[in-house]
Amino acid sequence: MNVHPLIDALSRIYDSDRLLTRPAQLMAYESDALTVFQQRPAAVVIPQDRAEVIETVQLCHEHSVPFVARGSGTSLSGGSLPIAEGIVIALNRLDRILRLDAEERIAVVEPGVINLKVSEAAKPYGLYYAPDPSSQSICTIGGNVAFNSGGAHCLKYGMTSNHVLGMTVALPDGEVVELGGESLEGVGPDLPGFFVGSEGLFGVALEITLRLLPIPQTYRTVLAAYDSLHAAGDAVTAVVASGLLPGAIEIMDALAIKAAEVGAKAGYPTAPALLIVELEGEESAVEAEFAQLMQLIEETAPVEVRMAQTADERARIWKGRKAAFSAVGRLAPDYIVQDGVVPRSRLGDALAEIDRLSASYGIEVANVFHAGDGNLHPLILFDGREEGALERAEELAGEILELCVELGGSITGEHGVGMEKRAFLPKMYGPLEMQAMEDVRRSVDSRSLANRGKMLPAGEAESLTHVGPHPLEKAGVIFRE
């Protein structure tokens, strides 16, 4: 593949400060938050508006050069890993909120807008954007759209795809189409819904119309400590069976609690398991529901219960939870985070099996999970300087994914398949399903240029390398979910 003619053509659009080709410039784009994968692209372009994006995509198609659209590079599945000899389209400068219409309760944004900025802009109108990935202070809406990002509050309000109403999209050959619109309802197949979570394989979202919700009047958060993970799991079952619909239900195990203490000084009780349950909504309704919740929790025999009485206390509980992953980095030099899903009632089985695997591999695993929707985040700790440690950690991670599939779940709840789990997608779906996905992909992108090598098992295998956490993560700027 000769990429030089394309780079020549791109140099007619971009000045040299927005067309990066020197190794030192490209280094920053070699990997995303899944740092075990690295790949140097042929060039990075930094467009300033949608016309430049469209032109770039068209040129890539003309020259048959693969491209990866990238936001802040916080993907935990290697979703924005560059393609060797390919182009990276860095969308961070397309960061305008084009319209915020409080009456229609929508925001129309460019793909480089940072998740949290949408809620900040909507706040004066009493509105917010619901999906809250832990990296929300840095991750972009374009990336959220590509990977259907989740967060701690998915149980009640769903993931990114539940909040995208419409999009303007450049298909992989540069043809521009409108999908959906501004209404909550539509006619015909739900094309925005199909585009969200397609991991960049269907092209580049240029403009995204997001649904905004009124900010909940109040939150009530309770933290309960248990003497076993099993007991915490039983409490989740009780809460779910009660008919209450909490905004979030989270569990952390002893190792994760320890990490949160070391990393964020959350002031958590020391216990084998912690449960966090949060209710949100109107003051009077939440008050009544919270009384019911507390009664339920008392009946599950917790060893300690703490209620957040103030916004500060609530923030502290969440800070510990959201920082737990990065904090694990203080317990071991390296770790892999997994994202499997199991049916909620199988959480106990899954955790017991993870425990067994951890013991048999002799590798420590910390567990943090969105218990309300069965979304596990095992953190597999290792020291990459040890010969073969990364490979063994990867092997353990693979066994956990297979376990999730066996229990009737999914290999990914919110991080996406990306580069990391593409070998596991065929374990979840059969050959007919894989073929159908490949057929649709080929029909949308005849040359397989858009984010080639992600999600669908194909293309050149990238090499696993050990490089440690993302620099921003080390600095405490970004957190893993």
Place this chain on the structure above:
Amino acid sequence: MNSVAEIQGAVRAAKRVRVRGGGSKPALSLPNCQDDVQTLDLSTLKGVIDYQPDEYTFTARAGTRVADIAALLVEEGQYLPFDPPLAERGATLGGTVAAGLSGAGRYRYGGIRDFLIGIRFVDGRGQEIRGGGTVVKNAAGFDFPKLFVGSLGRLGILTELTFKVFPQPAAFATVAAEFEGLSDLLDALDAVTRSAIDLHAVDFAPAEEGWTLWVRIGGLPTVLQERAQALQSVLSAGVGRPGRLSLHREQEEESLWKTARSMRWLAEGLGLVRVPLTPQRVPAVEETLSGSNAAARRYSVGGNLLWLGWPDESAPERGEQDTPQDLHTLLLDLDLQGIQLIGRARRGKTQGNGAGEENPLLGRPLQNAFLRRIAVALDPERKFESW
């Protein structure tokens, strides 16, 4: 059709196929007496395969009636929060998904697109393919369940569906507010939908004089009265104050929404058309419609959806300008899309079909390059109807 294998055989053998479920949306399933089109009746491919109340999920065959599912869920205190319409008229799960229909309750937690988490479908080659999964959270692979919401049987034939469900609120209350004019109502709508009150449903419709707005809340019965009062004060506080407010509870309240779900407000002989829009478009739509004889309409989902009663193709005494074709033109002028569900549809050319065939799609065309490319992949021989 009693089995998936039978459907697969039919798809492989036929030149063109269309699907019919419960027949509650005849404009989508009945027309077209073309010789080469075989209609597959899926109403017998029914039954619940799995229901896990603890998981908030169930899986059922496509021909299962929505009403049967609702009855099953209510025993466990659960429900499909998007109020699937036409259940009382025999709507099936598959038909409701293929038509992409959500009712008033969609306002609170999302529509059918947000609750469908897994599907099986037979593609144009006669292969049965699985999409999505059976757990409430899943980001693996292309989201075929969403693609099939509103797909009208034109990308494949749904055979099995997995839904997420939610616990049903212990009680509901509805405040009805009467307004002299539309603009007062829209002011109140804006105030109430931007307030911190958790609203389950927000519908409005022209009354004999003026307009009526219905706002539904739900939750623990102990605080419902207090919350209803808060809702009433929000409604009374704005510039366009309502003339009269009334609070509805229990049976009487439930029947208000049953009327909406079953389209009982629709006069006999009128066709039913569904038009997505936004609250800001309502005045323009009203202005356009006021020139015609079409009277029956109900706005739902906080002004994001219009259910419109419109004379159908076969209506004997319809006005000169009130044919489905005229509505098509009106919607085109408004840059809106609509779909006819009940009544005989207009005769219009759809791409790839004959000019004389009935076409339920109205207004702005659906077709775009993304959809075209997807359809080619799933149905290369064009066994299903085209757009």
